[in-house]
Amino acid sequence: MTTTTSRPLAIAAEGLRKAYGDKTVLDGIDLAVPTGTVFSLLGPNGAGKTTAVQILSTLVTADAGDLRVGGHDLAVDPQAVRAAIGVTGQFSAVDGLITGEENMLLVADLHHLSRREGRRTTAALLERFDLVAAAKKPAVTYSGGMRRRLDIAMTLVGDPRIIFLDEPTTGLDPRSRHTMWGIIRELVADGVTVFLTTQYLEEADELADRIAVLDDGRIAAQGSADELKRIVPGGHVRLRFADRSAYRSAAVALREVTADDEALTLRIPSDGSQRELRSLLDWLDSAGIEADQLTVHTPDLDDVFFVLTDGADKPAEAVR
Template identity: 60%
Template sequence: MTTAAIDVQGLRKSYREKVVLDNVDLTVSAGTVTALLGPNGAGKTTTVHILSTLVRPDGGTALVNGCDVMRDHDGVRAAIGLTGQFSAVDTLLTGEENLMLMARLRHLGPRRSKARVAELLEQFDLVDAARKPLATYSGGMQRRLDLAMTLVATPSVIFLDEPTTGLDPRSRHTMWDIVRGLVADGTTVLLTTQHLEEADELAHRIAVLDGGRIVAEGTPEELKRLVPGGHIRLRFGSAAALDTASRLFAGSAIESSAASGSPTDRSALDEAALALTVPSDGGVGALRTILDRLDAAGLDVDDLSIHTPDLDDVFFALTGRADKKGSES
């Protein structure tokens, strides 16, 4: 069985009349990435703050690395690292000095601190900038340094709250590679993000939080299948095969470029236009059914592709909002 690094049951939190978390259940397996998606104010950051012992919940239970977040603050804090929405670096210090300060706060000792700082500077490609003031660092460099500071004490669980906000595409991909490397080494990551592509790239599982509740949870592919609009596209070598196939599948549609011709002149159309879209959730069972029907009818397919909704479609369908930017309390 896979060990749960984070186990949340019935978590509740309110601020006066405002309910922020309403009986949230969440399990994160060790050595995986779970992404929390949701509109502004959904409770993502509050969840991270509770799990990192910065905020006390009103009810429910939460265990991080087996430690209770309400009864064992020291145990939780010894196991975790937290990278917040904004870089927590000291701009008056150099990169090396920031890391050394964190190492001392973590009581690593002089020798171990020096070795660990050198290791992290190398890992995060900051060796050349190590002794330069942070005023000379780009946003991506500061964010990498921020994450490196989180890793000084080699935490087994990391909370990343909007880790790539404001970064350019290159810096964002660099951060993704770093996160993948951490997980490959066994680290557990709970990620909150407004970048749906980021969740799709990194997360083994996604939990969609809306109005303080988990409204859906699963792998990225499982969530995409919840939203209508998926289909399988079939391309045939002749108009006759296309017409025959279109009669096999209820709800199928000949692509518009092919549909514009009559049955008698479709053979004159370009081969690439001989395509049929068949509604499908993209699952293995649905694909097998389609192929079995084609085989039984003696129809050969020149090309087959599966099209499923993306996480943008999932986000809008489950939350009913298009607000994907900004911060939350």
């Protein structure tokens, strides 16, 4: 992923709080999303993901927090925020009784585009999302993937630079999901910022520059996918040897290894960091021991998700 530290923030939230009666949904969370990146908010059902999207997209008012989207204060100028963003919710906004083209033109009217500009924008987006052949057909006849593509095309009519995608691929088949991933990557390549919530951990791993795990209204951890994977126990380096004497020498010299005498492999606990790998390689080199194969194994986002959200003891230091 690209380095994001020097980019201005498209979305910034400090101390975001929201409660419904005695139920606290968001308990003072902080979020920072650099411009032109994908930020993914993960969490179990009911964790508050959709509420966060609704607040940051001005659909719901926060109880507290300093919130800025596109450089605008949500509390002071929500209209300016609305002009800068697009939102695709969990449930399609497509009207199935009219055609795809008519759905697009209706949104163009809502954005006060002229008739000529509305038709030009509609034609361009229908082509971009491979919907030209179906443009004159009622949207009710579209597949799930086509409806989702049309949904996002409608979101882009106003040329927003910040897009909220709330579980955009839920219910789609694998091919349609991969198509949607390609669309998201193209948007980001054009400089658009994407705030993504998803139930698919593979999706966040594939797309997100930065991920936050939301649990019980609080951020349990956040960082890049690789950073999050390193905070969960279970990472290791696996050394495989072709030479039995080299294997034995390494097994005797290295501490805290799990040895497999039959496969001539050693498993060494590691967080997979460059520093640890360099140290191990330097040691092998200085000892004159050559491993036939070295592989790094780190926990995946499934492991991270379950550790951070299952009520078990959380890692001592979550990535921030």
